[in-house]
Amino acid sequence: xxxxxxxxxxxxxxxxxxxxxxxxxxxxxxxxxxxxxxxxxxxxxxxxxxxxxxxxxxxxxxxxxxxxxxxxxxxxxxxxxxxxxxxxxxxxxxxxxxxxxxxxxxxxxxxxxxxxxxxxxxxxxxxxxxxxxxxxxxxxxxxxxxxxxxxxxxxxxxxxxxxxxxxxxxxxxxxxxxxxxxxxxxxxxxx
Amino acid sequence: xxxxxxxxxxxxxxxxxxxxxxxxxxxxxxxxxxxxxxxxxxxxxxxxxxxxxxxxxxxxxxxxxxxxxxxxxxxxxxxxxxxxxxxxxxxxxxxxxxxxxxxxxxxxxxxxxxxxxxxxxxxxxxxxxxxxxxxxxxxxxxxxxxxxxxxxxxxxxxxxxxxxxxxxxxxxxxxxxxxxxxxxxxxxxxxxxxxxxxxxxxxxxxxxxxxxxxxxxxxxxxxxxxxxxxxxxxxxxxxxxxxxxxxxxxxxxxxxxxxxxxxxxxxxxxxxxxxxxxxxxxxxxxxxxxxxxxxxxxxxxxxxxxxxxxxxxxxxxxxxxxxxxxxxxxxxxxxxxxxxxxxxxxxxxxxxxxxxxxxxxxxxxxxxxxxxxxxxxxxxxxxxxxxxxxxxxxxxxxxxxxxxxxxxxxxxxxxxxxxxxxxxxxxxxxxxxxxxxxxxxxxxxxxxxxxxxxxxxxxxxxxxxxxxxxxxx
Numbered sequence: 001x002x003x004x005x006x007x008x009x010x011x012x013x014x015x016x017x018x019x020x021x022x023x024x025x026x027x028x029x030x031x032x033x034x035x036x037x038x039x040x041x042x043x044x045x046x047x048x049x050x051x052x053x054x055x056x057x058x059x060x061x062x063x064x065x066x067x068x069x070x071x072x073x074x075x076x077x078x079x080x081x082x083x084x085x086x087x088x089x090x091x092x093x094x095x096x097x098x099x100x101x102x103x104x105x106x107x108x109x110x111x112x113x114x115x116x117x118x119x120x121x122x123x124x125x126x127x128x129x130x131x132x133x134x135x136x137x138x139x140x141x142x143x144x145x146x147x148x149x150x151x152x153x154x155x156x157x158x159x160x161x162x163x164x165x166x167x168x169x170x171x172x173x174x175x176x177x178x179x180x181x182x183x184x185x186x187x188x189x190x191x
Numbered sequence: 192x193x194x195x196x197x198x199x200x201x202x203x204x205x206x207x208x209x210x211x212x213x214x215x216x217x218x219x220x221x222x223x224x225x226x227x228x229x230x231x232x233x234x235x236x237x238x239x240x241x242x243x244x245x246x247x248x249x250x251x252x253x254x255x256x257x258x259x260x261x262x263x264x265x266x267x268x269x270x271x272x273x274x275x276x277x278x279x280x281x282x283x284x285x286x287x288x289x290x291x292x293x294x295x296x297x298x299x300x301x302x303x304x305x306x307x308x309x310x311x312x313x314x315x316x317x318x319x320x321x322x323x324x325x326x327x328x329x330x331x332x333x334x335x336x337x338x339x340x341x342x343x344x345x346x347x348x349x350x351x352x353x354x355x356x357x358x359x360x361x362x363x364x365x366x367x368x369x370x371x372x373x374x375x376x377x378x379x380x381x382x383x384x385x386x387x388x389x390x391x392x393x394x395x396x397x398x399x400x401x402x403x404x405x406x407x408x409x410x411x412x413x414x415x416x417x418x419x420x421x422x423x424x425x426x427x428x429x430x431x432x433x434x435x436x437x438x439x440x441x442x443x444x445x446x447x448x449x450x451x452x453x454x455x456x457x458x459x460x461x462x463x464x465x466x467x468x469x470x471x472x473x474x475x476x477x478x479x480x481x482x483x484x485x486x487x488x489x490x491x492x493x494x495x496x497x498x499x500x501x502x503x504x505x506x507x508x509x510x511x512x513x514x515x516x517x518x519x520x521x522x523x524x525x526x527x528x529x530x531x532x533x534x535x536x537x538x539x540x541x542x543x544x545x546x547x548x549x550x551x552x553x554x555x556x557x558x559x560x561x562x563x564x565x566x567x568x569x570x571x572x573x574x575x576x577x578x579x580x581x582x583x584x585x586x587x588x589x590x591x592x593x594x595x596x597x598x599x600x601x602x603x604x605x606x607x608x609x610x611x612x613x614x615x616x617x618x619x620x621x622x623x624x625x626x627x628x629x630x631x632x633x634x635x636x637x638x639x640x641x642x643x644x645x646x647x648x649x650x651x652x653x654x655x656x657x658x659x660x661x662x663x664x
Contacts, residue, residue, distance in 0.1 A: 016270045020277075023241035031212065031238040033265075039200075040265075042208050175277075178242045186260065189233035189247045191220075 014077025015056045018110045021164060022059070024172035026181065028071070030059035043072065045098045048142045053094055061106065071106035071160075072098060081115035088115070092129050093136035095155050100148070108160040126156040192290055195222045195321035199265075199288035212238040216245055219263055219286055222321055223248060225328040227345045232261070239263055242277060248284075248345055256346045261286055267318050267351070271306055275316055282315030282391060284345065290322040291353040303351065310350050315391045317344075319352040326357040335405065336364035336371075338441050339398060340389075347394030360389045367398075371405040372449060376417040383418045404434045408453040431457060432464045435477075439465075443472035447480060454481030459515065459528040468510040470502050470518075478508040478515070482628040483654035487515070487526040489619035490630055491536060492638035497521045505644070506651050517631055519648065522639050524631060530619050539616030541595035548585050550637050555582030555602040558610075563594030601637070603629055611637045628652050 015033055022028040032040045034056050044054045057073040074091050076084055088109060095107045114120065122128055129152040133140065141147070173181070198218045202211035220232035223246070230248050237243040244260035260283040262274065267287045274285060310316055327344055330337060340360055344352070352360075363385035370378030379402070387395050399418040406416045413426055435457070444450070454477060462485075468474055478485070497520050500507060509516045514525035514532065525532075541562060542550070559570045570592070572583035582602040600610040600621070607625050611618045611634070618634040631652040635641060641648060 012269070016273060020241045020273060023243075029237065029240060031208070031240070033239075040203055173242075182243055182260070185235045185237065185243050186247045186258070189235045191231070191233050 014075045014110075014112070017077070017169060018073065018075040018164070019057055021169050021172065022057070022073075024178075026173055026177075027063050027066075028059055028061050030057050032058035045094070045101055047097065047139055048145075049139070053097075055094070055098070057108075057110075066106070069106055070104075071108055073108035073110055076109070076111040076113075078111055078113045078115075080113055081117075082113075084111060084113070084115035088123065089128075089132040090136055090139075092132035092155070092159075093140040095159070096129065096133045096151065097140040099151060099155055103151075104154065104158065106158045106160060107155065108162060110162045110164060112164050114163050120161075124156060124159040124161055126153040129153075129155050129159075193222070193321035193325045195219055195286075196288060196290045215263065215288065219246055219261070219288075219321075222286075222324050223261070223345050226324050227342050229342060230345050239265065241274075244283065246286075250346060259284055259346055263288060265289065267306060267320065271318060275310065279316045282349075283317075284348070285316070285318040286324075287318070287320045289320070291320045291355070303353075306351050315349055317348040317350065317352060319344075319348065320354065322354045323352045323357040326354055327361060330357075330361045332361060332365045333442070333445070334365055334368040335438075335441060335444055336368035336398070336402065337361055339401060340364045342441075343390060343394045343398070347391045347397075348389060349391050350388060352389075356389075359385060363389075367402055368405065371402045371411075371416075372409045372446075372452075374406060374409055374411040374415075376415070379417050401434075401437070404430075405449075408434075408449070408456050410452060410455070428461060428464060431461045435461060436465055436468070438477075439468050439471040439474045441473060444476065447476075450476045450480035453477060454484050457481075457485075459485055459487055459526075462510060462515055463513045463528060465510050466513050470507040470509045472502075474508055474510070475502070475504075478627070482631075482652055483626050485627045486624040487528055487627055487630050488624045489527045489530050489533060489617060490634040490638070491525045491527070491532065492616045492618075492634065493523045493525075493538075494639065495521055495523070505647055515627075517652075519641070519644060522635075522641070524635060524639075526627065526630065528624070533612075533615060533617050533619060536615045536617060539612070539614045541597045542613050543595060544589050544592055547596045547599055548589065550640075551585040551599060551601060552636075553584070554633070556585045556588050556599060557582050557602060557608060558598075558600040559585075559588055559592075559596055560598035561589075561592055561594050562597050563592075567597065599637070601633070603633060605629060609633060609637070613638075626654075628654050 019030045019033055022030050032042045034040070034043060034054055040058070043056070043058045044052050046052055055072040056075040059071060061067070061069045061071055076087070078084060091109060098105060116123060130147060130149070133147060133152065195215070195218045199215050202214040206214065216234050216238065220234065223230050223232045229250055231250065232246045232248045234246055235244055237245050239245070240262075245263040246261040247258055248261060249258040250256040260281065262278070262283055262285050264271065264274070264285050264287055266289050267285065271285060306318060310318060324344070327341055350356070363382035367379055367382035367386060370376075370382065383399065386398050390398060402418060403413055403416040407413050407426060438444070491514070500520060506517060506519050509518065511525070514527050517524040517526070547559070557572055561568055561570060570588055572581045572588055597614050598610060598612045600608050603609050603625055605625060607623050608621045609618050609625070610621055616638055618630075618638055620630075632649050635648050636645060
């Protein structure tokens with residue numbers, strides 16, 4: 001397997017595991033995911049230049065206070081900090097672009113390893129969003145487009161930074177709990 | 192491309208998420224119904240969820256066929272291994288939204304091998320592609336076992352079902368059907384293996400038992416059937432009744448030779464033990480091919496207001512209140528294998544002498560019961576040398592008689608006496624029985640006033656080799 005295939009397989013595995021963990025909290029429905037043979041345009045947005053970019057997962061949160069709120073997620077199945085900070089900054093620019101086109105969304109960065117720990121508390125701040133969008137202005141803002149401060153602040157409020165671990169993945173609904181929920185769901189099924 | 196894959200592709204590409212989910216889930220339900228029209232798929236409102244099904248399929252006979260959860264998946268890739276680990280033990284169906292061969296060949300081969308291993312660990316889970324289900328729905332075969340595959344794959348299929356697998360299981364079903372009919376153990380071995388790995392244990396048992404019954408119906412001994420099964424066909428009356436009930440519930444089987452062989456194996460008691468059965472095509476086939484062999488003892492006649500036939504022919508068979516019923520648009524003849532049904536029956540009327548003369552025609556008559564308002568008397572054709580009744584012509588017997596006729600006993604061409612009671616509107620063989628063909632022919636003549644229908648009915652109940660339905664319509 002080539003390095004590219006290895007990275008793809010790891011990414012695909014991470015996306016699937018993140019989807020599974022989110023749904024096994026009982027608080028999310030995640031119908032859309034990348035690494036599928038079918039194109040899912042609900043995860044895809046156009047850059048100003050016409051090229052497209054996609055998030056890894058998309059769906060809906062359930063239950064108060066987020067009932068039916070849409071979210072998009074980027075998944076990094078990393079064993080170390082790696083280049084996550086670089087990618088995270090571009091991700092924030094993508095969030096800005098997505099929110100300006102089809103928002104609002106909750107935005108989740110789901111990783112298996114923390115990064116930039118020294119400024120961890122600032123990673124979800126409006127200043128970080130603003131700085132990241134400015135850094136990637138040429139790719140994600142129209143030519144001459146001014147930065148929308150209120151949009152940056154709104155995105156910052158909707159940022160989720162989630163660090164998963166294998167043990168945490170197992171801390172979810174038990175199969176008995178799932179069976180109860182499934183039974184209720186099946187009982188309510190309609191033709 | 193399958194309709195489901197096509198709709199999934201176009202809906203995901205062009206419609207808002209909720210509409211796309213509705214379109215895809217609706218088409219998934221229709222795909223299931225096309226394979227198995229008895230299936231009742233219901234939507235949960237979920238889509239591609241980790242542990243909540245998108246569709247729940249149930250069947251009217253829930254005791255025999257429990258409901259099954261269906262999980263829609265964009266593809267059947269490596270992710271399915273996780274699904275199997277989490278959900279496999281509940282025996283769900285994973286239905287892909289993409290057709291066989293739609294993913295890259297190399298990764299597909301790899302995942303197919305992995306999936307096959309994973310699915311073999313979860314003995315009750317099915318992972319199917321939509322083009323495979325379409326292939327099963329549209330397959331060219333119409334024999335009983337192919338129908339069995341169609342009606343069982345959604346509820347009881349297991350393993351990986353891609354388009355090639357669908358062809359394999361259909362071919363196996365047809366080969367097994369042929370092997371059972373030809374009593375060929377050698378022909379049966381390979382298809383039984385395929386069927387065994389394609390269905391969950393409960394359905395495999397049912398398949399093997401059905402084949403074993405076909406084997407028996409074709410003249411074989413159930414013990415010589417080569418397949419193993421938890422539930423063995425023991426040729427008891429209950430088992431035969433169950434088999435007949437199963438056959439009558441299936442789409443029409445056109446193989447006349449099969450019906451003739453089965454007709455050799457069953458008795459009126461087997462048929463009547465069903466208590467009731469609608470006018471299914473296969474019941475017509477069985478009775479029409481067994482008119483000379485099935486023997487009955489009596490018949491009750493009723494007339495009624497004209498009605499629309501439930502089938503595309505003038506006469507049809509059904510089973511009601513443990514009687515075999517031959518119906519026309521305005522009459523019913525209910526055949527019984529003993530006289531117990533006649534005990535409290537009433538509703539008929541005596542006939543005039545002229546009417547009895549007309550109905551009896553040239554049949555030899557032994558006795559006539561006449562009510563001349565003063566008393567009821569028996570008129571018997573006397574033999575010259577003893578007191579036994581002797582068959583004579585109706586004209587000779589009723590010469591000069593007045594009054595009304597309450598009963599007449601005629602001698603049938605094959606020997607037995609048939610006593611018609613007009614006050615009860617019944618006819619009963621006094622000793623033994625007779626063929627359904629003769630009983631239907633002469634009881635309709637004696638008990639009913641069918642006019643032009645009589646000739647059609649006589650033609651309909653006249654046995655012939657390899658009955659062709661179009662010929663008798």
